[in-house]
Every structure is written in structure tokens, then in C-alpha cells.
Amino acid sequence: MSEGTIPPVIPAREHPVIAIDGPAGAGKSTMAAHLARRFGFLNLETGAMYRALAFKAIDNDLDFSDEAALVELAENTRIALEPQLEGNRVLLDGVDVSRRVREPDVTAAASRVSVHPRLRAWMVDQQRLLGRRGGVVMEGRDIGTVVFPDAEVKIFLDAAPEVRGNRRYRQSGPAETKFTEQAKATEEAMVRELKERDERDRTRAESPLRPAEDAVILDSTSMTLDEVLVAAEKIVRDHVTEAQLH
Numbered sequence: 001m002s003e004g005t006i007p008p009v010i011p012a013r014e015h016p017v018i019a020i021d022g023p024a025g026a027g028k029s030t031m032a033a034h035l036a037r038r039f040g041f042l043n044l045e046t047g048a049m050y051r052a053l054a055f056k057a058i059d060n061d062l063d064f065s066d067e068a069a070l071v072e073l074a075e076n077t078r079i080a081l082e083p084q085l086e087g088n089r090v091l092l093d094g095v096d097v098s099r100r101v102r103e104p105d106v107t108a109a110a111s112r113v114s115v116h117p118r119l120r121a122w123m124v125d126q127q128r129l130l131g132r133r134g135g136v137v138m139e140g141r142d143i144g145t146v147v148f149p150d151a152e153v154k155i156f157l158d159a160a161p162e163v164r165g166n167r168r169y170r171q172s173g174p175a176e177t178k179f180t181e182q183a184k185a186t187e188e189a190m191v192r193e194l195k196e197r198d199e200r201d202r203t204r205a206e207s208p209l210r211p212a213e214d215a216v217i218l219d220s221t222s223m224t225l226d227e228v229l230v231a232a233e234k235i236v237r238d239h240v241t242e243a244q245l246h
Contacts, residue, residue, distance in 0.1 A: 013134030015041070016152035016240045019143035023209060024111075024197045025164030026157045027220060027228065028139040033087060034229050035236060036137045039245050044081055045088045046127050046140040046147070047110070051101035052079045052092045053119075054109035064109060067116040074122045081130070111197050114141075117206035124207075141201055144212035153239045155232060156211035159221045161198060165191030 018035055020028045029045060036043035053074055054064075062069050082089040090098045100106060114120065120142075127147045131138055138147065144154035159167075169187040201209035211217055216235045220228045236245075 013152075014244075015133075015135035016244050017131055017134050017148045017150075018137040018153040018155070018236060019148050019151035019212075019215075020137065020139035020155045020157060021141055021144050021209070021211065021215065022139075022155075022157035023141075023159075023161075023164070023194070023201065025161075025168045025194050026159050027167070027225070028157055029087065030225070031155070031157060031229065031232050032137045032139040035232060036083065038233060039137075039236070040135075042136045043083045043088065044127070044130050044136050044138045046123070046138055046143065048081060048088055048090045048101055049079050049123060049126065050110040050114050051106050052090050052097060053077060053123075054113045055097055055101050055106045056092060057113060058106065058109055064112040067118055070113060070116060071118045071122060074119060079126065108193075111200055115200060115204045115206070120146075120206050141209045142207040144215050145210065146207045149212065152244070153236050154212045154215035155235055156215040156217045157228075157232075158217065158219050161194045162191055163221050165194050168194070 018032075018039075018041065020032050020035075022028050029047075032043050032045065035041070053070070056073060056077060057064065057070060060073065062073060064070070078091075078093050080091040082091065088098070089096060090101055092101075114123075124142075124147050127138065127140075127143075130136070131148060134152075138151075140147070144151055144156070165187060169190050198209070218228065218231055218235070223231070
């Protein structure tokens with residue numbers, strides 16, 4: 001660029017990126033789906049991308065600690081998210097794996113796969129492509145800190161692990177089994193699993209789980225679901241104009 005030349009103006013996104021981060025079981029997916037419906041945005045669940053790759057790693061009998069093999073697998077993988085009313089449809093190499101990637105073994109594998117720096121870098125590139133034009137709600141663990149540090153709205157949704165474990169447990173299994181000794185042991189196991197996952201996510205070298213400096217921290221420990229969703233809507237409206245929302 002010659003001296004005195006005015007640098008080109010890079011237009012701002014027409015619509016904002018809403019970044020929702022937080023630990024496992026905090027309710028990020030529920031919040032993201034609600035905000036996407038409320039404002040007419042696309043709901044891009046980035047955690048589903050990690051779970052899809054983890055499922056493929058399981059299917060290929062890969063060692064979750066072998067970063068090079070996992071990166072090679074990723075580079076030969078196509079993951080697509082198709083937002084639906086009830087959550088994303090997840091396509092892995094053209095095959096719908098939406099139900100399979102929600103199962104416990106895949107969720108646990110995704111937590112182990114996601115610790116690798118090179119794999120996370122590959123995922124971040126994919127996620128930026130999906131959200132580059134704005135008008136999206138993206139939830140995960142490093143959206144506001146790494147994927148879109150310039151996101152117009154950043155929410156860090158948290159809750160005590162005991163509360164997150166209880167909520168997750170209540171969402172699974174028939175109601176009549178909730179009060180047995182076996183049920184109590186299962187709920188306690190879920191809480192332990194969440195605490196272990198929190199430790200992995202918060203202490204990993206690459207993109208550890210933490211709030212962005214400009215994120216609004218929303219602790220839902222003592223809140224009802226309706227209260228959380230109302231609070232989230234207010235945070236969005238406090239950070240962007242009405243024109244950006246329509």
C-alpha cells in the first residue's frame with residue numbers, strides 16, 4: 001500500500017455472533033437453541049462436531065491419545081451441522097449420526113479427543129467458517145476466547161457440578177427409577193464424571209475452559225430454566241442493537 005493510501009474499510013458483520021461458553025451440563029445447548037429461535041439465528045452446536053469426530057475415532061479403533069492419527073482422521077472427515085427446530089442434525093461424511101453422537105461413550109471420548117492442540121486448531125478453522133457471516137449462536141468451551149474473540153455477545157454459563165449432575169440425571173431414565181439406591185449411585189457417578197471433565201477442560205494446555213474477559217458470567221445454580229433464558233435474552237439485547245437482531 002503506497003504512502004497516503006487510505007486502508008480499505010472492512011465491513012462489520014450485519015448480524016452478531018452470540019458466543020456461549022461453559023462447563024459440561026450447564027445448559028448451553030438449551031440456551032443456544034432458545035436464543036437462536038428467539039432471534040432467528042442459526043444454532044451451531046460446536047460440541048457436536050467434536051463428538052462426531054470422536055465417534056469416527058471409536059469406529060476406526062484409534063487411540064484417543066494419538067494426536068497425529070486424530071488430526072489425520074480429521075483432515076479426511078466432513079462434518080456438517082444442519083440446524084433443526086429440536087437441535088442440530090449432525091452429518092458425518094454425509095451420514096446422519098445425530099443420535100449416536102449423543103450417547104455416553106461418544107460424549108466421554110469427545111472430552112478426551114478435544115485436549116489435543118492440533119486437533120482443536122483444525123476444529124477452530126471449521127467453526128470460524130461456519131460463523132463468519134454472523135447471525136449465529138455458537139456454544140462450546142472456547143467460542144468467546146478463541147473461536148470468536150470478537151463476538152458481539154459473550155455469555156459464560158455456569159452452575160455448581162452437583163446441580164449440573166442432578167439436571168443431567170433427571171433428563172435421563174424413567175421417572176419411576178429416580179428414588180432407588182441404584183438411581184442415587186448413578187446420579188453421584190454423573191456428578192463425579194462432570195467434575196473430572198471440568199478438571200480436564202480447565203487445565204488443558206490448549207484453549208482451557210475459562211470466561212472471556214468481556215463475557216457476562218451467568219451462574220444458574222439457583223435459577224429456574226425460565227429465569228436463565230430471560231436473563232440470556234436481556235444480555236443479548238444489552239450488547240447489540242435491535243437492527244442487528246432483525
